[in-house]
Amino acid sequence: MFENVKQTSLLLCFFAVALVYLAHIPRSTTVNLDFVPINHSRTDINRALEFCDALNAPLDTVKDFSDRKRSDRYEHGTNATLVRNAVIWTGRDNGTEILRGSILLDNGIVWRLGSAYEHLIRDDDDVTIIDANGGWVTPGLVDIHSHAGIMSSPFTSGTNNAASPNGPIVPWLRSVDGFDTHDESFRLAVAGGVTTIQVTPANNNAMGGEAFMAKLRSTLDKTPTSMLIEPPCALNGTKPCKDFRWRHLKLACGEDLGSHGHRMDMIWALRAALHKARQLKTAQDTFCSEVEEGVWGGENFPDDLQWQVLVDALRGGVKTTVHCHEVVDLDAIVRLSNEFGFPIHSFQGASEAYLIPSTLNNTWQSETVIVLSATRHRSKRETYRGSEYAPRILANSGIPVAFKSDHPYSNSRYLLQEAQMAHYYGLPGNLALLAVTSIPANAVGLTHRLGTLFEGADADVVLWDSHPLRLGATPLNVWIDGIAQFDEKVADAEPQGSDRGVRPEPPNWDKETREALRWDGLPPLFPSKISTKVSFGRVKEVWTRSRRGEIEVLFPPSYPVKERLANVVVESGKIKCIGTALACLGSREASADIDLHGGSISPSFMSYGSALGLEEIASEPSTGNGVLYDAFVHDIPTILGDAGGVVRAMDALVFSTRNALVAYRSGVTLATSSLRKNVFAGRTPVIAGVSASFRTGFPHAMEQGAIVQTATALHISVGRASLLSSTSSVAVSEQMAGIRRLLMGWEDEKTETGLWFKRASEASSSSPDKHNLRGANEDYN
Structure with missing residues (x-):
């Protein structure tokens, strides 16, 4: 009996020592399984350790990447391609490296670069040889903010997958789940040299969900998944994964979120979501500490599929982008970044970012890229202080700048024009090209394969017909993963002329740049x-x-x-x-x-049909004429006494608007302005009134020569209503029938409708006033 007690005591001492030992095991992903508590199986502990190992996996996507001999996106049967006699802008050395020679594409990667390789090619090699004739070659362009595929072109009811109506916080959504591979905008973008896009949710949610990087070529699989670049391992389940791939999260703030509340509501919604993610992160860290210290109680790993991407963002494993414009929003996001300790890799939109570069440099442990439009400002109140000199100002402050299309709001095909215009307004040429290649690639963590030409990079290449910073530069051919996107018969370039191949020199905008800063973006x-x-x-x-x-x-x-x-x-x-x-x-x-x-x-130039002088901010009703009655949809008020509700733009014309003065500075001295309103989510009335013509640089209507014509033309708009329109739809055939009736003279000429449709049917050049275009002085630019 005493022997049994003695043995029992020895066993108890042994377990006590074992527990003390386990309690002092250092934090490590390696545990001696011989000392695992007996109520847990070896499989359980291995599973737990897998989760913990994945949490601490190094943020390294480029390990052994440069040694690859074939791209993971290579498609069997793709010919090698040699582009010779080219001027190659590689994007290296801060965009200053220019090579003259050849570029060889094979196995989906850039195989050789710079020297002539004709001697390596045998007659029996399946190689396509293209003579660039001195033409420019660049990396494929990277569009870091696009809704292509989730807001398709042409727009149909089943392809608006960009914004969720289910609240401001939806980080668990994924843009790839709504990605339409039949979107015609892919081909349009490639026609402009764009080879890669970041498909982002819209700006209508404070946390809109995960964005994904996609190549714009048709694949053999013909699926959204096959178009993605380095999709995260979380894409196909919640299993722990050490093979790190960047995830991408879209945040937003400002006017676009108005349907969910005001600014304070949205910042609170972001703060509450981040707090919940931080709690989950703490629970996961505690779990792993207990596992590694041998005191794990067998609980399940604290995982939450809805919030995990946000937890990963707090761990630094997510490339986070935020769409904000104004100083108040940018500052709030920087504070949140520091409050919760997560990096912001790009601010998109960012119209007022150039006013606060020091604030942006204080974002949590990250080099933040500012993603801009070069000149497209003032469509919303929050973009009203945007400046064409912003890219230059930010670059001078040491902040990287990239450009975006925001497709379909602006056609992705014209992404390069953003760089061209920014260069014209003072951004150095090397930085202008970097802004559509390596800088956006860096912001999404893909510089090891995109945005720069080097041996081993993805074979995404563009051959241009002129220097890429020349307005009108057009791709002669585009290769994505080494696959030509255009007919090879038109790939050979014509010899470059003396001007076409030379980078244009911008004017000196030093004074204007200083004025933009002095007046907070609104200089006189x-x-x-x-x-x-x-x-x-x-x-x-x-x-x-x-x-x-x-x-x-x-x-x-x-x-x-x-x-x-x-x-x-x-x-x-x-x-x-x-x-x-x-x-x-x-x-x-x-x-x-x-x-x-x-x-x-x-x-000088003339603008025709725009809203100059009639509307200052397109999305701000208080700065415009208002919504016209549509006689095809609503009964015209009796007080107008006019069946068609024809009104005159002259009655709403305002001089000295900022848009008109900006147009004047750009050489547009004469404007014929129409009440027809271009709307993305609706349709303008069929009868859009009578336009007026005026001088854009004149201070008021009383100055001699300010009004050129009080009534210039009758404007009619025939078309289909947008699927997003809240107004009733009118059949095109009904619109044509109504217009036909009016042109046949069925309305009394004493009414505005009868008068102007009679003049239109007679093609009359007479005007009810004495102002006309004849005899006007020449304006010069």
Whole structure:
């Protein structure tokens, strides 16, 4: 009996020592399974450790990546392609490296770069050889903010998957689950050199869900999954995974969330969601500590499928992007970032970011990229202070800048134009190209394969017909994963001309940049008044209107450059002299008022059909004329006494609006403005009233010459209503029947409808006022 007691005591001592030992095991993912408590199986503990190992997996997607000989996206049977005689902008060395030679694409990757490799190709090799003839080659463009595939083109009822109506916080949604592979916008984007997009949920939810990176080519599988780049292992289940891949989360704030509450509501919703995620993260960390210390009680791993992506964001494993515009929103997100300790990898929209660069640099442990539109501002109140000089200001502050399309709100095909316009307004050329290639690729964690050309990179390549920063530059061919997206028969480039292959030099905008900052984005825009006579020096070309209204060039391009630099004198809106300083200025040594440095003079531009002077902010009703009655949908109020409800734009015209003054600074001196309103989620009335023509730079309507025509044209809009429209739909055939009746003269000419439809049917050039376009002075740019 005592022997049994002694043995029992020894056993108890043994277990006591064992427990003490387990309690002091250091934090590690390795546990001696011989000391696991007897009530847990080896399988259970292994399973628990798998979860904990996955939590602590290093954030490394590029391990051994550079050694690959074939892309994971390679499709069997793809020909190798050699593009020779090219000027190759690689995107390396901060966008300054330019190579001249060849680029060889094979196995879905860039195989060789820079030198000629014709001697490596045998006659029996299946290689497509393309002569670039001195043309420019760049990496494929990366569009970091697009809704292509989830807001499809053409737009139909079943393809609006961008925004959720189920509350402001829905981080568990995934854009890939609504991704339409038949979207025609993919081909449009590729036609503009875009090879990769980030498919983001819309801006209508504070946490809209996961975004995904996708290549814009049709795959053999023809599925959304096959278009994704490095999808996270969480995509196909909740099993623990050490093979780290970045996840991408979309947040938003500001005006677009108005249906869920105001700003304070949305920031609280974000804070509450982050707090819940932090609690879950703490529970997971506690679980792993207990497992590793040998005191695990057998509980399940504290997982929550709805919130795990947000937990991963707090752990730093998610590339988080936030769509915000104003300082108040940007500052609030930076505070949240520091409060909960998670990085923000890009601010998108960010119209006022250039006003607070120091604040953005204080985002939690991250280099934040600002994703902008170069010039598209003022469509909403929160974008009203956006500036075309913002990219340059941010770059000068050391903050990386990228550009976006926000497709379908702006066509992704024209993404490169954002870089071109930003370069024109002062962003250095190397940074302008980086802004649509390597900078967005870095923001999403994919620089090891996208955005830069190097041996081993994905074979996403664009061959351009001119320097990519020249307005109008067009891809001759695009390769995605080494697969040509255009007909190979048109791939060979024509020899590059002297101008087409040269990067354009932007004007000096130092003064305007300083003014933008001084006035918080709203500098005075009123034109400065000068005498009726002004002279221009070093003019390269003069374009003018002939008596027949045709445009003629007075300095033919065939003249040598030095000989066609001349002086030009304009007086009272008309050209008085073109020639030498002696002939035009009275002295060989005389200086002109304005030095054009080889620039050109042309007739000014005219805007037709826009809302200049009628609407300042498209989405802000208080700054516009209001919504017109549609006679095809509503009964026109009796007080108008007019069946068609025809109204005149002249009655709502406002001078000195910011949009009109910006247009004037850009060379648009004359505007014919219409009450027809372009709406994304609706349809303008069929009868859109009578337009008016005015001078954009004039301060008020009472100034002589400000009004050119009080009534210019009758505007009619025929089409189908948007599926998002809240108004009743009118059949196209009914619209045409109504217009036919009015043109046949069934309305009394004493009414506005009868009067203007009679004039339209007669194609009358007469006008009820004395203002007309004839005899107006020439305006010059």
